[in-house]
Amino acid sequence: MFARIIPMVIKEFLQLRRDKAARFLLVVPPILQMLLFGYAATFEVYHVSTAVLDLDHSQESRDLIARFTSNGRFNVMKLARSQRGIDKAIDSSEATVAIVVHAGFAELLRKGQGAPLQVIVDGTNSNTALIALGYINTIAAGFAQDYVTDLMQRVGQETRPLQVTLEQWPWFNPDLNGRWFFVPGVIGTLTLVLIVNLTAFAIVREREVGTLEQIMVSPIRPAEFILGKTVPFFLVGLGEVALVVAVGLLWFRIPFVGNPFVLLFGTALFLLSSLAVGLLISTVCSTQQQAFSTNFFILSPFFILSGFAFPIASMPQVLQWFTFVNPLRYYLVVIRATLLKGVGIDVLWPDFVAMAILALLLLTLSILRFRKTLE
Amino acid sequence: MNAARESIVTADGLTKRFAEVAAVDGLSFSVNHGEIFGLVGPDGAGKTTTMRMLAGVLRPDGGGIVIDGVDVVADPESGKPHLSYMPQRFGLYEELTVDENIRFYADLFEVAQDVREERASRLLAASGMSQFRGRRAGQLSGGMKQKLGLTCALVHTPQILLLDEPTTGVDPVSRREFWGILYGLREEGVTILITTAYLDEAERCNRLALLHNGHLLYCDTPAALKQRMSGAVVAITSSAGRAAHAAIADLAGVSNVILVGSGVHAVVDDAASRIPALRDALQRGNVVFDDIAVTAPSIEDVFVALLEDERRPR
Structure with a gap:
């Protein structure tokens, strides 16, 4: 049924292996951005x-x-x-x-x-x-x-004046270290931007180079093509998340008190829904220029309306509705909860379900939108 | 060549509009099994649009296409396993090697392992590419890229091959090899539809369809098309082609003058009576020429004359 997915995946990895620039872009900028944003993203005030x-x-x-x-x-x-x-x-x-x-x-x-x-x-x-x-x-x-x-x-008065003292003991982040809040957010945001760009450009480039026309005249099914594009970037995405999470844990000393498998499961759903966003963009755009503008147009609101920095609860109701279609919104909850709070699926299931629905919906939409015609 | 004359590709009233412009306008023709069928015409005649509709990547606005008995407008996917389409620029993966490209396209068409190896080796050998199998496609010359494209397009043994200007920008040696492969395919019974901008290549086809503004002007064998031309072609051998063109273009009885490598070709209604007039006009214009004589029309003469007839208001 899906026999053509494997050659698609092999082809995609061969291309990636041969493309020095792409390999560099997958490793170095995420680490650098992670380090930079990890320090820069803070509401604390010093100096x-x-x-x-x-x-x-x-x-x-x-x-x-x-x-x-x-x-x-x-x-x-x-x-x-x-x-x-x-x-x-x-x-x-x-x-x-x-x-x-x-x-x-x-x-x-x-x-x-x-x-x-x-x-x-x-x-x-x-x-x-x-x-x-x-x-x-x-x-x-x-x-x-x-x-x-x-x-x-x-x-000479020994009696101390009467006073109420506040004994603070914030849960999950006793020192109220802002970095603990922001670094997981940076991990999610970086991953979203990287995956959406990677996926959107991968198909649009094929359209520009003319290989897409060649694939269209073959008996490949739209689902085979879309899944053939999804699987490699899903695997690349898992590697990316592992990389930036490692930077967060080892360099910024973010705690990881939760279950790694819960995070892995959440990450998988997040990657699928992000991929689907990129795929959908690529079925709409015919040039890399268009894809670039569209990505920017989509990713900026995703970032602002994710709860990365600005609490969703403080947003006007209309904007809060918009956050429901934002995969980052759910993933930030999942990654903060698994790293810092250590809660499990019993608490996080609504976010998991939301990401799964988003992924399923958007992937189906991309498959339906991907027509094997040039128009 | 197969003597069977049954048609394998039929276009009937094919129409495609882009915005308000009809790129292809009620085009009908049929291609016989096992022939090389050429679609020729000036830029914008609708050749590429027609090819894309036949390949199933563009949906016609009207008309029908039947390929091997199957209505491919209704079901584009059903034609694809039998078809191979090579656009003007074949989509090769530049980061992948020659072999890897072939393997990818063979996989898409689910070609059996032993069949594809045998076929790829033979095609690569025929185009002199055997020693480049490990080279990345991006590092091949233009001609080699086209030959690799053809190899990829042929690896699944299609019955019908659609080629859209496959030799544009390809060096003469590669072009000859390319045609050698096409003749070989015709021997195997593959039907080939080709568009070309080179009229010497048009002469190599079994039959030609001349397109103009999206519809068919003529469809016949190259020899029959030549006979269709009224009048005769007079060749004037001269190193001053442009001056000769200017001197005779407006003479009575001269319907068409085109520049060729050796001078100009003039289409006249009656060679015997017009040659002296041409000679006079050239002398009046002080055009130096070596020879003036009736010549067999080339396919280029025929097309220019036929197109000119079409454009001229009657």
Whole structure:
């Protein structure tokens, strides 16, 4: 029934083996991108450029400012001498955050009153601003806490002030390491882009070179052709995932607490649905130029609407519906859950089913769309 | 050659439109079993479109195609095992070797192992390619690529071979080898449909169909087509072909003048009365010429004359 799949697969691997550039592109860029994006993709804020203006010149103000200088989150770029210096630093983007300690800061503290600390934040990047404000709050609160404790000790009062303390113990990622969240996302995204491109171009190239016309005049069945294209790229995709997962585990030290077979099963479904997307694109496009534009048009929304960085739950309802046809959406759930949480199919089955339905639907559509005619 | 004259490929009222333009317009012809049938005509006559419809990769908008008794418009797949189609540029996998290409196409047509080996060796030997079997297709010359394409197209022993300008851009030696293979196939009973831009190749066909604007002008043997031409061809041997062309083109009784390698050929209604007039015109125009005489029309003369008749408003 499907006798012509094997020669298709052999041919595809022979082509790959002979094509030095393709072999290089399958190994080196994914590793490099994995390393680069693994470091780059993070919401954590470090080294916020900060300007400081101390108008109080007291022991207390110096102590407070030292807490910013000694903290890796902030990078004090400028010690301003006037309010104008601060304004200039923010305007010119020399500093994202400015901290101003006004005269009388220490005096108010010593009287036991609340002392204001002025903070100016460049809200252009609202995300960085928000996170930096959080850090500033923490530092200021820590300073206040220590000051009060210190004061009480000096006064000779042994009783500690009453306070509620938050004992955090986040599950699955105790240090709330952002990399643990993003690296699995990078693995899924890289794989999607690679597989869709590989598949789409493989058929469109045959159309351009003229080999597709030759295949059409043979008695091959559309299903044989499509599956003959699917199997090799599926195997290549498995190798790719193994490669980038290895980089994630060995280099970024991402934990792998789940069952490898659950991940393998999920990866297989994800690869099939990604392949099907590429195949469908290739049945629509007649030149590599068209395929390139179409891939870009398809892959960007897949990336944005996958939950890679932006929570799907926060999206408008219409966009949330769109995410249902996005295989990456399901795979990100699966890969994060298997690597970090260690949950099994009992929890992940809806995502597995969704990817299986997508793969089946899109593959069938490509087979139906692949006509053995030139029109 | 097989004496049987039953037709194996029949096109009946074949029509194909691209947007508003009819590339093929009510084309009918039939090809006999075991002959080499040539489709000739100027660019845009509809030769390639016709070939693609016969091969089943393009669906006609109208008309029918019957191949070996099977209606292939209704069921394109049924014709494919008996057919072989070689487009202008045969799709070879450049990264694969000669042998690997042959094996792939043999696999697609499910050719038995021993049959394909025997056939591939014989075809490669006939085209002088035996020593290149391990070479990548991308590293072959243009002529060798075409011969490899033919080998791939023939590895499943088709009954009918469709060749679309197979020798365009191929060197003369390879062209001769190519035709040698085609004659061999005809001996084996393979029916061959060929389009060609080279009219010397048209002369090698058993029968020719002259296409113009998507329909058939004439369909006959090369010899019969020559007889169909009215008047005679006068060959003027001259190194100043263009000047000769200009001097005689508008003379009365001269219907057509074409440039050839040795000078010009002029089609005239009556050779005896027109030769003196031609001679006078050339002398008036100060055109140096070596000879002027009636000649047997080449197939090129015939086609130019027949096409000219067609284009001229009557």
